[in-house]
Amino acid sequence: MKMMINYFKENKKAFYVYGGLFLLFIALIMIAVIPQNGTPYENIAIDFGFAQVTWYAIFILSGLSMGAYLAYLEFKKVGWDTDLLFDALLWAVPLSIVGSRLYYVIFDPSPSYETFIDVINVNNGGLSIHGAVITATIFVIVWTRIKKLNPWLL
Template identity: 70%
Template sequence: MIDYFKKNKKAFYIYGGAFAVFMLMIILAVATQTGTPYNNIAVDLGFAQIAWYAVFILTGISLGAFLTYWEFKRVGWDTEILFDALLYAVPLSIIGSRLYYVIFDPTPNYNSFIDVINITSGGLSIHGAVITAFIFVVIFTKKKKINFWILADMLAIGFLVGQIVGRWGNFMNAEAYGPIIESQFILNILPGFIKEQMFIAGNYHHPTFLYEGIWNFMGLVFLLVARRKRWFRIGDTIGLYLIWYGLGRGAIIEPLRTGGHPGDALRMFGLPANIVLSLTLFMLGGVAIIVAKKYYYIDQPYYVDVLIEEEVKIENNPA
Protein backbone atom coordinates (compact mmCIF):
# COMPACT_ATOMS: atom_id res chain seq x y z
CA MET A 1 0.00 0.00 0.00
CA ILE A 2 2.81 2.41 0.91
CA ASP A 3 4.63 1.52 -2.30
CA TYR A 4 1.44 2.19 -4.25
CA PHE A 5 1.15 5.73 -2.92
CA LYS A 6 4.85 6.41 -3.46
CA LYS A 7 4.31 5.72 -7.14
CA ASN A 8 1.06 7.67 -7.18
CA LYS A 9 1.66 10.87 -5.24
CA LYS A 10 -1.29 12.56 -6.88
CA ALA A 11 -3.55 9.72 -5.75
CA PHE A 12 -2.25 10.21 -2.21
CA TYR A 13 -3.21 13.88 -2.24
CA ILE A 14 -6.60 13.27 -3.86
CA TYR A 15 -7.72 10.43 -1.60
CA GLY A 16 -5.91 11.88 1.40
CA GLY A 17 -7.73 15.16 0.89
CA ALA A 18 -11.08 13.36 0.63
CA PHE A 19 -10.32 11.49 3.86
CA ALA A 20 -9.36 14.77 5.56
CA VAL A 21 -12.70 16.32 4.57
CA PHE A 22 -14.48 13.27 5.96
CA MET A 23 -12.63 13.47 9.29
CA LEU A 24 -13.25 17.22 9.48
CA MET A 25 -16.99 16.62 9.11
CA ILE A 26 -16.96 14.15 12.01
CA ILE A 27 -14.96 16.52 14.21
CA LEU A 28 -17.27 19.40 13.36
CA ALA A 29 -20.39 17.36 14.05
CA VAL A 30 -19.12 16.14 17.43
CA ALA A 31 -17.34 19.31 18.58
CA THR A 32 -20.51 21.38 18.25
CA GLN A 33 -22.40 19.14 20.68
CA THR A 34 -22.94 19.88 24.35
CA GLY A 35 -24.14 16.49 25.51
CA THR A 36 -25.53 13.12 24.48
CA PRO A 37 -27.59 12.08 22.70
CA TYR A 38 -26.32 14.49 20.09
CA ASN A 39 -28.55 17.06 18.45
CA ASN A 40 -29.09 15.71 14.94
CA ILE A 41 -29.82 19.15 13.48
CA ALA A 42 -26.78 20.77 11.93
CA VAL A 43 -28.33 24.12 10.99
CA ASP A 44 -31.57 25.64 12.25
CA LEU A 45 -32.67 28.50 10.02
CA GLY A 46 -35.91 29.04 11.89
CA PHE A 47 -38.10 28.41 8.86
CA ALA A 48 -36.18 25.23 7.96
CA GLN A 49 -33.73 22.77 9.48
CA ILE A 50 -30.80 20.90 7.94
CA ALA A 51 -30.09 17.57 9.62
CA TRP A 52 -26.62 16.14 10.07
CA TYR A 53 -27.90 13.06 8.26
CA ALA A 54 -28.44 15.14 5.13
CA VAL A 55 -25.05 16.82 5.55
CA PHE A 56 -23.21 13.49 5.69
CA ILE A 57 -25.21 11.99 2.82
CA LEU A 58 -24.53 15.00 0.60
CA THR A 59 -20.87 15.02 1.64
CA GLY A 60 -20.59 11.35 0.70
CA ILE A 61 -22.20 11.99 -2.69
CA SER A 62 -19.94 14.98 -3.29
CA LEU A 63 -16.74 13.11 -2.41
CA GLY A 64 -17.78 10.14 -4.54
CA ALA A 65 -18.54 12.47 -7.46
CA PHE A 66 -15.21 14.28 -7.02
CA LEU A 67 -13.23 11.04 -7.12
CA THR A 68 -15.17 9.91 -10.19
CA TYR A 69 -14.44 13.26 -11.85
CA TRP A 70 -10.73 12.73 -11.30
CA GLU A 71 -11.01 9.22 -12.71
CA PHE A 72 -12.80 10.55 -15.79
CA LYS A 73 -9.77 12.70 -16.51
CA ARG A 74 -7.41 9.76 -16.03
CA VAL A 75 -9.14 7.71 -18.70
CA GLY A 76 -9.45 10.69 -21.04
CA TRP A 77 -13.22 11.10 -20.92
CA ASP A 78 -15.03 14.41 -21.24
CA THR A 79 -15.96 15.43 -17.69
CA GLU A 80 -19.11 17.10 -18.99
CA ILE A 81 -20.46 13.58 -19.44
CA LEU A 82 -20.11 13.05 -15.69
CA PHE A 83 -21.96 16.26 -14.89
CA ASP A 84 -24.75 15.21 -17.25
CA ALA A 85 -24.95 11.86 -15.47
CA LEU A 86 -25.01 13.38 -11.98
CA LEU A 87 -27.76 15.78 -12.98
CA TYR A 88 -30.08 12.81 -13.49
CA ALA A 89 -28.52 10.04 -11.41
CA VAL A 90 -28.58 11.80 -8.02
CA PRO A 91 -32.30 12.76 -7.98
CA LEU A 92 -33.28 9.44 -9.58
CA SER A 93 -31.30 7.53 -6.94
CA ILE A 94 -33.03 9.47 -4.17
CA ILE A 95 -36.38 8.61 -5.72
CA GLY A 96 -35.33 4.97 -6.05
CA SER A 97 -34.18 4.95 -2.45
CA ARG A 98 -37.56 6.25 -1.33
CA LEU A 99 -39.58 3.89 -3.55
CA TYR A 100 -37.64 0.90 -2.23
CA TYR A 101 -38.62 1.91 1.28
CA VAL A 102 -42.27 2.48 0.37
CA ILE A 103 -42.59 -0.82 -1.52
CA PHE A 104 -41.21 -2.95 1.31
CA ASP A 105 -42.67 -0.99 4.21
CA PRO A 106 -44.66 -3.57 6.26
CA THR A 107 -46.88 -0.87 7.77
CA PRO A 108 -47.64 1.47 4.86
CA ASN A 109 -49.45 4.67 5.69
CA TYR A 110 -49.35 6.64 2.49
CA ASN A 111 -52.58 8.45 1.75
CA SER A 112 -51.36 10.53 -1.17
CA PHE A 113 -48.56 10.86 -3.69
CA ILE A 114 -47.01 13.51 -1.45
CA ASP A 115 -46.81 10.95 1.36
CA VAL A 116 -45.01 8.55 -0.98
CA ILE A 117 -42.33 11.03 -2.00
CA ASN A 118 -42.02 12.78 1.37
CA ILE A 119 -38.48 12.11 2.59
CA THR A 120 -38.46 14.71 5.35
CA SER A 121 -39.72 12.20 7.90
CA GLY A 122 -37.21 9.52 6.95
CA GLY A 123 -37.65 6.40 4.91
CA LEU A 124 -34.72 5.99 2.50
CA SER A 125 -32.67 2.91 1.65
CA ILE A 126 -29.24 2.64 0.06
CA HIS A 127 -30.37 -0.55 -1.66
CA GLY A 128 -32.91 1.35 -3.74
CA ALA A 129 -30.35 4.00 -4.60
CA VAL A 130 -27.77 1.47 -5.81
CA ILE A 131 -30.32 -0.45 -7.89
CA THR A 132 -31.62 2.75 -9.49
CA ALA A 133 -28.12 4.05 -10.21
CA PHE A 134 -27.12 0.74 -11.80
CA ILE A 135 -30.14 0.76 -14.14
CA PHE A 136 -29.45 4.39 -15.02
CA VAL A 137 -25.82 3.68 -15.88
CA VAL A 138 -26.85 0.89 -18.28
CA ILE A 139 -29.11 3.30 -20.18
CA PHE A 140 -26.80 6.30 -19.91
CA THR A 141 -23.70 4.55 -21.25
CA LYS A 142 -25.61 3.28 -24.28
CA LYS A 143 -26.89 6.76 -25.03
CA LYS A 144 -23.48 8.41 -24.61
CA LYS A 145 -21.68 5.52 -26.32
CA ILE A 146 -19.13 5.06 -23.56
CA ASN A 147 -17.87 1.85 -21.98
CA PHE A 148 -20.37 0.64 -19.41
CA TRP A 149 -17.85 -1.48 -17.53
CA ILE A 150 -15.37 1.35 -17.03
CA LEU A 151 -18.03 3.72 -15.68
CA ALA A 152 -19.47 0.98 -13.45
CA ASP A 153 -16.00 0.38 -12.01
CA MET A 154 -15.67 4.08 -11.25
CA LEU A 155 -19.07 4.19 -9.58
CA ALA A 156 -18.24 1.18 -7.42
CA ILE A 157 -15.58 3.29 -5.71
CA GLY A 158 -18.01 6.20 -5.43
CA PHE A 159 -20.65 3.96 -3.86
CA LEU A 160 -18.24 2.76 -1.19
CA VAL A 161 -17.09 6.29 -0.38
CA GLY A 162 -20.68 7.51 -0.18
CA GLN A 163 -21.69 4.65 2.09
CA ILE A 164 -18.72 5.10 4.42
CA VAL A 165 -19.41 8.80 4.88
CA GLY A 166 -23.19 8.57 4.86
CA ARG A 167 -23.29 6.05 7.70
CA TRP A 168 -22.20 8.79 10.08
CA GLY A 169 -25.57 10.36 9.49
CA ASN A 170 -26.99 7.29 11.23
CA PHE A 171 -24.53 7.91 14.06
CA MET A 172 -25.84 11.45 14.54
CA ASN A 173 -29.39 10.06 14.62
CA ALA A 174 -28.35 7.41 17.17
CA GLU A 175 -29.74 4.70 14.91
CA ALA A 176 -28.59 1.63 12.98
CA TYR A 177 -27.27 0.04 16.16
CA GLY A 178 -26.96 -3.55 17.29
CA PRO A 179 -27.58 -5.49 20.49
CA ILE A 180 -26.33 -4.56 23.94
CA ILE A 181 -22.53 -4.80 24.21
CA GLU A 182 -21.63 -7.60 26.59
CA SER A 183 -17.87 -7.56 25.95
CA GLN A 184 -15.77 -5.34 28.18
CA PHE A 185 -13.00 -5.49 25.56
CA ILE A 186 -15.24 -3.86 22.94
CA LEU A 187 -16.35 -1.22 25.44
CA ASN A 188 -12.72 -0.42 26.17
CA ILE A 189 -11.62 -0.02 22.55
CA LEU A 190 -14.60 2.01 21.31
CA PRO A 191 -13.94 5.77 21.17
CA GLY A 192 -15.79 7.54 23.96
CA PHE A 193 -17.90 9.77 21.72
CA ILE A 194 -19.18 6.75 19.76
CA LYS A 195 -19.86 4.74 22.87
CA GLU A 196 -21.82 7.53 24.52
CA GLN A 197 -23.93 8.19 21.42
CA MET A 198 -24.75 4.46 21.36
CA PHE A 199 -25.91 4.58 25.00
CA ILE A 200 -29.59 3.87 24.37
CA ALA A 201 -32.30 2.92 26.86
CA GLY A 202 -29.74 2.55 29.64
CA ASN A 203 -27.30 0.30 27.76
CA TYR A 204 -24.37 0.56 25.38
CA HIS A 205 -25.21 -0.90 21.96
CA HIS A 206 -22.98 -2.19 19.18
CA PRO A 207 -22.33 0.62 16.66
CA THR A 208 -23.18 -1.39 13.55
CA PHE A 209 -22.95 1.78 11.49
CA LEU A 210 -19.24 1.82 12.40
CA TYR A 211 -18.78 -1.88 11.66
CA GLU A 212 -20.31 -1.42 8.22
CA GLY A 213 -18.10 1.60 7.61
CA ILE A 214 -14.97 -0.36 8.52
CA TRP A 215 -16.06 -3.26 6.29
CA ASN A 216 -16.63 -0.90 3.36
CA PHE A 217 -13.35 0.90 4.02
CA MET A 218 -11.43 -2.38 3.79
CA GLY A 219 -13.19 -3.13 0.51
CA LEU A 220 -12.40 0.38 -0.74
CA VAL A 221 -8.69 0.12 0.00
CA PHE A 222 -8.47 -3.29 -1.66
CA LEU A 223 -10.27 -2.17 -4.82
CA LEU A 224 -8.24 1.05 -5.09
CA VAL A 225 -5.02 -0.94 -5.03
CA ALA A 226 -6.30 -3.80 -7.18
CA ARG A 227 -7.51 -1.63 -10.05
CA ARG A 228 -4.09 -0.02 -10.35
CA LYS A 229 -2.49 -3.41 -10.79
CA ARG A 230 -3.03 -6.13 -13.35
CA TRP A 231 -5.07 -8.26 -10.98
CA PHE A 232 -8.53 -7.67 -12.40
CA ARG A 233 -9.91 -6.54 -15.71
CA ILE A 234 -12.46 -3.86 -16.58
CA GLY A 235 -15.80 -4.72 -15.00
CA ASP A 236 -14.36 -6.81 -12.20
CA THR A 237 -14.41 -3.89 -9.75
CA ILE A 238 -18.19 -3.44 -9.89
CA GLY A 239 -18.69 -7.20 -9.60
CA LEU A 240 -16.39 -7.44 -6.58
CA TYR A 241 -18.07 -4.42 -5.02
CA LEU A 242 -21.49 -6.06 -5.26
CA ILE A 243 -20.14 -9.28 -3.76
CA TRP A 244 -18.26 -7.52 -0.96
CA TYR A 245 -21.10 -5.17 -0.08
CA GLY A 246 -23.75 -7.88 -0.36
CA LEU A 247 -21.80 -10.25 1.87
CA GLY A 248 -21.00 -7.65 4.52
CA ARG A 249 -24.45 -6.11 4.62
CA GLY A 250 -26.49 -9.29 4.27
CA ALA A 251 -24.49 -11.77 6.31
CA ILE A 252 -22.82 -9.59 8.95
CA ILE A 253 -24.33 -6.14 9.49
CA GLU A 254 -28.08 -6.63 8.98
CA PRO A 255 -28.37 -9.77 11.17
CA LEU A 256 -26.57 -7.85 13.92
CA ARG A 257 -28.81 -4.78 13.78
CA THR A 258 -31.63 -4.80 16.32
CA GLY A 259 -33.44 -1.57 15.55
CA GLY A 260 -33.36 2.16 15.70
CA HIS A 261 -33.55 2.68 11.94
CA PRO A 262 -36.73 2.71 9.82
CA GLY A 263 -35.14 0.43 7.23
CA ASP A 264 -34.78 -2.37 9.77
CA ALA A 265 -38.52 -3.00 9.57
CA LEU A 266 -38.69 -3.49 5.79
CA ARG A 267 -39.92 -6.93 4.74
CA MET A 268 -39.86 -9.06 1.60
CA PHE A 269 -41.82 -12.32 1.67
CA GLY A 270 -41.94 -11.93 5.44
CA LEU A 271 -38.14 -11.75 5.68
CA PRO A 272 -35.92 -8.70 6.31
CA ALA A 273 -35.77 -7.03 2.89
CA ASN A 274 -32.24 -5.68 3.32
CA ILE A 275 -30.89 -9.16 4.07
CA VAL A 276 -32.73 -10.76 1.15
CA LEU A 277 -31.64 -8.07 -1.31
CA SER A 278 -28.07 -8.00 -0.05
CA LEU A 279 -27.53 -11.73 -0.26
CA THR A 280 -29.38 -12.27 -3.53
CA LEU A 281 -29.49 -9.23 -5.77
CA PHE A 282 -26.10 -7.83 -4.81
CA MET A 283 -24.08 -10.98 -4.25
CA LEU A 284 -25.64 -12.93 -7.09
CA GLY A 285 -25.44 -9.84 -9.28
CA GLY A 286 -21.75 -9.61 -8.57
CA VAL A 287 -21.22 -13.29 -9.32
CA ALA A 288 -23.26 -12.95 -12.53
CA ILE A 289 -21.07 -10.08 -13.68
CA ILE A 290 -17.87 -12.01 -13.02
CA VAL A 291 -19.24 -15.07 -14.86
CA ALA A 292 -20.64 -13.01 -17.75
CA LYS A 293 -17.31 -11.28 -18.23
CA LYS A 294 -15.53 -14.59 -18.27
CA TYR A 295 -17.69 -16.15 -20.97
CA TYR A 296 -19.37 -13.28 -22.86
CA TYR A 297 -17.29 -10.13 -22.38
CA ILE A 298 -13.92 -11.74 -22.73
CA ASP A 299 -10.58 -10.12 -23.49
CA GLN A 300 -11.40 -6.96 -21.55
CA PRO A 301 -8.23 -4.92 -20.85
CA TYR A 302 -6.88 -4.36 -17.39
CA TYR A 303 -8.23 -1.18 -15.84
CA VAL A 304 -4.77 0.30 -15.41
CA ASP A 305 -4.14 -0.06 -19.13
CA VAL A 306 -6.95 2.32 -20.10
CA LEU A 307 -5.41 5.20 -18.14
CA ILE A 308 -3.88 7.85 -20.36
CA GLU A 309 -1.53 9.49 -17.86
CA GLU A 310 1.86 7.83 -17.90
CA GLU A 311 2.56 8.87 -14.32
CA VAL A 312 -0.10 6.48 -13.04
CA LYS A 313 1.17 3.51 -15.03
CA ILE A 314 2.70 1.61 -12.16
CA GLU A 315 5.09 -1.17 -12.89
CA ASN A 316 3.28 -4.45 -13.13
CA ASN A 317 3.94 -7.48 -15.20
CA PRO A 318 1.06 -9.75 -16.15
CA ALA A 319 0.96 -12.85 -14.04
Protein backbone atom coordinates in the same frame (compact mmCIF):
# COMPACT_ATOMS: atom_id res chain seq x y z
CA MET B 1 9.72 -2.70 -1.40
CA LYS B 2 11.07 -1.09 -4.56
CA MET B 3 7.80 -1.87 -6.35
CA MET B 4 5.82 -0.12 -3.61
CA ILE B 5 8.00 2.97 -3.80
CA ASN B 6 7.66 3.10 -7.60
CA TYR B 7 3.88 2.65 -7.33
CA PHE B 8 3.69 5.54 -4.86
CA LYS B 9 5.85 7.75 -7.10
CA GLU B 10 3.66 7.02 -10.14
CA ASN B 11 0.41 7.65 -8.24
CA LYS B 12 1.51 10.38 -5.84
CA LYS B 13 -1.31 12.75 -6.77
CA ALA B 14 -3.94 10.05 -6.22
CA PHE B 15 -2.60 9.32 -2.73
CA TYR B 16 -2.76 13.00 -1.83
CA VAL B 17 -6.29 13.37 -3.20
CA TYR B 18 -7.65 10.27 -1.47
CA GLY B 19 -5.80 11.12 1.73
CA GLY B 20 -7.09 14.69 1.67
CA LEU B 21 -10.68 13.57 1.13
CA PHE B 22 -10.33 11.05 3.96
CA LEU B 23 -9.05 13.78 6.29
CA LEU B 24 -11.91 16.04 5.19
CA PHE B 25 -14.39 13.29 6.07
CA ILE B 26 -12.77 12.77 9.49
CA ALA B 27 -12.92 16.54 10.10
CA LEU B 28 -16.62 16.54 9.20
CA ILE B 29 -17.27 13.73 11.68
CA MET B 30 -15.39 15.64 14.38
CA ILE B 31 -17.40 18.81 13.66
CA ALA B 32 -20.57 16.75 14.05
CA VAL B 33 -19.61 14.86 17.22
CA ILE B 34 -17.28 16.99 19.38
CA PRO B 35 -19.75 19.79 20.27
CA GLN B 36 -22.37 17.24 21.32
CA ASN B 37 -22.70 16.10 24.89
CA GLY B 38 -24.80 13.22 26.10
CA THR B 39 -26.75 10.70 24.13
CA PRO B 40 -28.68 10.50 21.93
CA TYR B 41 -26.78 12.90 19.73
CA GLU B 42 -28.56 15.89 18.24
CA ASN B 43 -29.26 15.07 14.59
CA ILE B 44 -30.04 18.66 13.54
CA ALA B 45 -26.97 20.45 12.20
CA ILE B 46 -28.54 23.77 11.19
CA ASP B 47 -31.97 25.09 12.09
CA PHE B 48 -33.26 27.93 9.92
CA GLY B 49 -36.61 28.05 11.69
CA PHE B 50 -38.58 27.22 8.56
CA ALA B 51 -36.29 24.31 7.61
CA GLN B 52 -33.75 22.07 9.29
CA VAL B 53 -30.60 20.50 7.88
CA THR B 54 -29.66 17.20 9.48
CA TRP B 55 -26.20 15.72 9.84
CA TYR B 56 -27.37 12.79 7.75
CA ALA B 57 -28.06 15.13 4.84
CA ILE B 58 -24.68 16.82 5.25
CA PHE B 59 -22.89 13.45 5.19
CA ILE B 60 -24.84 12.28 2.14
CA LEU B 61 -24.17 15.52 0.24
CA SER B 62 -20.49 15.54 1.18
CA GLY B 63 -20.21 11.92 0.00
CA LEU B 64 -21.93 12.86 -3.25
CA SER B 65 -19.59 15.83 -3.74
CA MET B 66 -16.46 13.81 -2.96
CA GLY B 67 -17.63 10.99 -5.24
CA ALA B 68 -18.32 13.43 -8.07
CA TYR B 69 -14.85 14.93 -7.65
CA LEU B 70 -13.19 11.50 -7.71
CA ALA B 71 -15.25 10.52 -10.75
CA TYR B 72 -14.14 13.75 -12.45
CA LEU B 73 -10.49 12.83 -11.83
CA GLU B 74 -11.06 9.30 -13.12
CA PHE B 75 -12.79 10.61 -16.26
CA LYS B 76 -9.79 12.84 -16.95
CA LYS B 77 -7.40 9.95 -16.28
CA VAL B 78 -9.21 7.63 -18.72
CA GLY B 79 -9.54 10.41 -21.29
CA TRP B 80 -13.32 10.66 -21.38
CA ASP B 81 -15.16 13.93 -21.83
CA THR B 82 -15.99 15.26 -18.35
CA ASP B 83 -19.19 16.84 -19.70
CA LEU B 84 -20.55 13.29 -19.90
CA LEU B 85 -20.06 12.98 -16.15
CA PHE B 86 -21.91 16.20 -15.36
CA ASP B 87 -24.73 15.25 -17.73
CA ALA B 88 -25.00 11.91 -15.95
CA LEU B 89 -25.02 13.56 -12.51
CA LEU B 90 -27.88 15.82 -13.58
CA TRP B 91 -29.93 12.68 -14.20
CA ALA B 92 -28.54 10.33 -11.56
CA VAL B 93 -29.01 12.55 -8.50
CA PRO B 94 -32.74 13.32 -8.96
CA LEU B 95 -33.45 9.73 -10.03
CA SER B 96 -31.64 8.47 -6.94
CA ILE B 97 -33.78 10.70 -4.73
CA VAL B 98 -36.93 9.28 -6.36
CA GLY B 99 -35.58 5.73 -6.02
CA SER B 100 -34.70 6.41 -2.42
CA ARG B 101 -38.25 7.52 -1.63
CA LEU B 102 -39.80 4.59 -3.53
CA TYR B 103 -37.63 2.11 -1.64
CA TYR B 104 -38.67 3.72 1.64
CA VAL B 105 -42.37 3.58 0.72
CA ILE B 106 -42.22 -0.03 -0.51
CA PHE B 107 -40.34 -1.37 2.52
CA ASP B 108 -41.92 0.81 5.21
CA PRO B 109 -42.89 -1.54 8.08
CA SER B 110 -45.88 0.59 9.04
CA PRO B 111 -47.27 2.04 5.83
CA SER B 112 -49.83 4.80 6.16
CA TYR B 113 -50.06 6.01 2.59
CA GLU B 114 -53.61 6.67 1.47
CA THR B 115 -53.05 9.07 -1.43
CA PHE B 116 -50.31 9.79 -3.95
CA ILE B 117 -49.48 12.97 -2.00
CA ASP B 118 -48.72 10.78 1.05
CA VAL B 119 -46.30 8.76 -1.07
CA ILE B 120 -44.32 11.76 -2.36
CA ASN B 121 -44.42 13.73 0.91
CA VAL B 122 -40.89 13.26 2.27
CA ASN B 123 -41.62 15.46 5.27
CA ASN B 124 -43.97 12.80 6.62
CA GLY B 125 -41.62 9.90 6.15
CA GLY B 126 -38.17 9.62 4.80
CA LEU B 127 -35.68 8.41 2.26
CA SER B 128 -33.56 5.28 2.17
CA ILE B 129 -29.93 5.22 1.09
CA HIS B 130 -30.44 1.64 -0.15
CA GLY B 131 -32.91 2.83 -2.76
CA ALA B 132 -30.56 5.59 -3.87
CA VAL B 133 -27.63 3.18 -4.32
CA ILE B 134 -29.76 0.66 -6.23
CA THR B 135 -31.19 3.37 -8.48
CA ALA B 136 -27.76 4.90 -9.14
CA THR B 137 -26.32 1.48 -10.00
CA ILE B 138 -29.11 0.77 -12.47
CA PHE B 139 -28.65 4.26 -13.93
CA VAL B 140 -24.89 3.75 -14.43
CA ILE B 141 -25.50 0.44 -16.21
CA VAL B 142 -28.11 1.94 -18.54
CA TRP B 143 -26.22 5.21 -19.08
CA THR B 144 -22.92 3.53 -19.98
CA ARG B 145 -24.71 1.30 -22.49
CA ILE B 146 -26.45 4.27 -24.09
CA LYS B 147 -23.17 6.23 -24.29
CA LYS B 148 -21.25 3.10 -25.38
CA LEU B 149 -18.70 3.41 -22.55
CA ASN B 150 -16.96 0.68 -20.60
CA PRO B 151 -17.68 1.30 -16.90
CA TRP B 152 -14.93 -1.11 -15.87
CA LEU B 153 -12.26 1.30 -17.13
CA LEU B 154 -12.96 3.51 -14.14
